[in-house]
Amino acid sequence: MGILTRTIANNLGENPNPGANYRNFLINGSMVFFRRGQSFTSNGYTADRWTMDESTDGAVTVSQTSDVPAGIGIKNALKIDVTTADTSIAANQYCGLTQFIEGQNMTKLNYGTANAENMMLSFWVKSNKTGIYCVRFVKEAGDETRYETPIEYTINASNTWEKKNISLSPTAGGTALITASAGAIKQNANAGFRIQFTHAVGTDYQATNNTWVAGSNKMGTTNSVNLLDSTSNEWYLTGVQLEMGTSTTSFEHLPEDVELTRCQRYYQFEDGSVGNGGTSHATPSLDFTIAVNYRLAPAMRVAPTVTISGTNAQYNSSNVAVSANINTVSATMWHYGRKQTGSGSAIYGVEYSDIKFNAEL
Amino acid sequence: MSYKYFPKQTNEDGTKEYRTVIRLSDNAIIPIDNNNTDYKEVLAWIDEGNTISSPDE
Numbered sequence: 301m302g303i304l305t306r307t308i309a310n311n312l313g314e315n316p317n318p319g320a321n322y323r324n325f326l327i328n329g330s331m332v333f334f335r336r337g338q339s340f341t342s343n344g345y346t347a348d349r350w351t352m353d354e355s356t357d358g359a360v361t362v363s364q365t366s367d368v369p370a371g372i373g374i375k376n377a378l379k380i381d382v383t384t385a386d387t388s389i390a391a392n393q394y395c396g397l398t399q400f401i402e403g404q405n406m407t408k409l410n411y412g413t414a415n416a417e418n419m420m421l422s423f424w425v426k427s428n429k430t431g432i433y434c435v436r437f438v439k440e441a442g443d444e445t446r447y448e449t450p451i452e453y454t455i456n457a458s459n460t461w462e463k464k465n466i467s468l469s470p471t472a473g474g475t476a477l478i479t480a481s482a483g484a485i486k487q488n489a490n491a492g493f494r495i496q497f498t499h500a501v502g503t504d505y506q507a508t509n510n511t512w513v514a515g516s517n518k519m520g521t522t523n524s525v526n527l528l529d530s531t532s533n534e535w536y537l538t539g540v541q542l543e544m545g546t547s548t549t550s551f552e553h554l555p556e557d558v559e560l561t562r563c564q565r566y567y568q569f570e571d572g573s574v575g576n577g578g579t580s581h582a583t584p585s586l587d588f589t590i591a592v593n594y595r596l597a598p599a600m601r602v603a604p605t606v607t608i609s610g611t612n613a614q615y616n617s618s619n620v621a622v623s624a625n626i627n628t629v630s631a632t633m634w635h636y637g638r639k640q641t642g643s644g645s646a647i648y649g650v651e652y653s654d655i656k657f658n659a660e661l
Numbered sequence: 662m663s664y665k666y667f668p669k670q671t672n673e674d675g676t677k678e679y680r681t682v683i684r685l686s687d688n689a690i691i692p693i694d695n696n697n698t699d700y701k702e703v704l705a706w707i708d709e710g711n712t713i714s715s716p717d718e
Contacts, residue, residue, distance in 0.1 A: 490696055603692035605684075605699040612688075623717060625668045627681050629692045636690075660698060 324552045325401050325493070327562045329423075329540035331364060331376045335567065339363040345660060346397075347378050348563040354395040356500050358386030358528040362397075368538055369424045369461035373553060377424075377538035380499065380527070387529045389500045394519050395528060396436065396498040397537070400661035402601070403442060403485045403492020408544060411439060412484025416470035421495065422548040425453075426461045426536040431525035434501065434509075436518060437468055438494035439478060442486025447477050448518035450498070451510045461536075465548050473511025489601050491661040495542060499527035499535060565601050568657040570594065573611060575651035576637065590614075590650050591626045591637025600631045600659040610654030614638040617648045624650070631659070662686060664703055665714035682713055 326349070333348040339361060340346045343353050346362040354360050365379040380397070409417045421435060434450040449472050453464045470478040477483050485492040501520030507513060509521045527533050539551045554562075574592045596604070606629055614622050614637065628635045634657070637650045663685050669677035682691050682703060691699045707713070 488696075602696040603694045605692070605697060606690040607687060608690075626670070627667045627690060628670055629681060629690065658699070 321552075322554075323541075323543045323549065325406060325419075325542040325544075326399055326495070326540055327566075328559060329538075329551070330374045330553070330559075331378045331538050332374075332556065333560060333563050334364040334376075335563065335569070341383070345567070349399050349566060349660075350378065351398050351400075351660070352380075352396075353398060353496075356386040356389055356393045356395055356528050357384075358382060358395075358500075359384035360395065360499075360528070365536065367426075367536060369426075369463070372424070372539060372551065374424075374539050374551065377426075377536045380535045380537075382528050382531050382533040385529055385531050386500070387526070389502050389526055389528070391502040391504045393500065393502045394498065394505050394517075395500040396496040396519060398494060398496040399540075400440075400491040401493040401495075401542075402489055402661065403440070404487050404489060406485050406492050407487055409485065411470065411478050412444070412481050414479050416479045416483065417544050418470065418546045419468040419542060420545055420548045421466040421468065421540070421542045422463065422551070423540040424461050424463050424536075424538050425455060426459065427455050427527070427534060428458050429525060429527055429530075429533045429535070430455045430458050432521070432523040433527075434498050434520035434524050435466060436494075436496040436498055436520070438496070439483060439485060439512075440491045440493060442484070442488075442490070442492065444482040444484055444486070445477075445514050446516055447483060447512045447514055448507070448516065449473070449510060449512045450501075450507055450518050450520050450524075452521055452523060463539075467546065471512075473508065473513075475512040477512045477514065497537060498524065500524075561598055564598055566658075566660045568596055568600065568604070570653075570655040573651055573653040574655070576649060586640045586642055586644070589626055589637060589639040591635055591639075592650060592652060594634040594636075594655070596632050596634065596657060600657065601661070602659050603629050603631055604657035604659040606634055606636075607656045607658070608652050608654065609656065611651050613652075614650045615648045616640075619648065662702075662706060663711070663714070664691075664706070666716040668716045679716075 328348045361381045439447045498519045501524045505517045505519040507518035626637045667681040
């Protein structure tokens, strides 16, 4: 009976190491996937799902690193290295690392009702520059109102990995914005929520700590440090988890194939070549198509933007380039090539390489 | 930033419609889908008074 009692107790939630249940609203919180490259000096997506936005007079490089906290089972982190300093951040300047979350993945929060739930953000962070930093939380507008709040955290020790926990109340600052109807998160495949780790915040973008307000760009507080004030500065992040509740749990380690599939919903690529060739017609009345049907798996969030960085060619039977005129893209398929009509010689083949499919939020 | 339509595509019923636009800065193919983030930028660009160019037929 003792064994039976303990089994029931464990099933009731006493397991200190719960299995995967997708409790983390964020994707690639362990920074394991950097499928767009290993190092970035421009704004835009860096690690999968994480986008950098730096608008100061300085500059940063974002990269993947194996410098990680010991003993937590994580092998990668994201590193921001200041390469050009800006010691005086202008009022309208900022720097931050963001992840957007689909609204339909946050249904259980019950935002927009009196039953709106608390969230906990936990993460590991390290920097040589100690002091107060901020995380910006954004409830996206959808068809309602955008609400934001910055919340401070402190890096206490230089060059030391520290675990931080932030509690985000739906009534932060004694407000009732999130619990009113306009606080609802739109339940669709568009952005419903956002978190942004900020590293420099001009006065235009400063707000009261831990207090929801309507509006935009509430990235930090007056206490926020300026990471960009020296080229000696570095900032590291990993093990990022945003979950419902009033206490944190250990980082949810999803199998890498599962985490990869979740990333592929937003970004896919083909490094090699795809093509269709060898067909040739020469008749008085042409009406046929040579194209590629590139299947996107898993299905992407929406029909993606397609960028062809390598070969992008259609040739006729004389090996002369002609333009593509067939082009349809959906969340599951890209159909692209040439339909030839009229008379005379037809196209010989099509070839495309280094293709990127972007369906980010 | 500027854009032009990719040539119209033929539907099953024989009608034709634009399905994608080309972002001229990098030749990216952007589907005409209100949930695509890049197409949202196209719509904002149109709201500023701009017009998508006609395609090369």
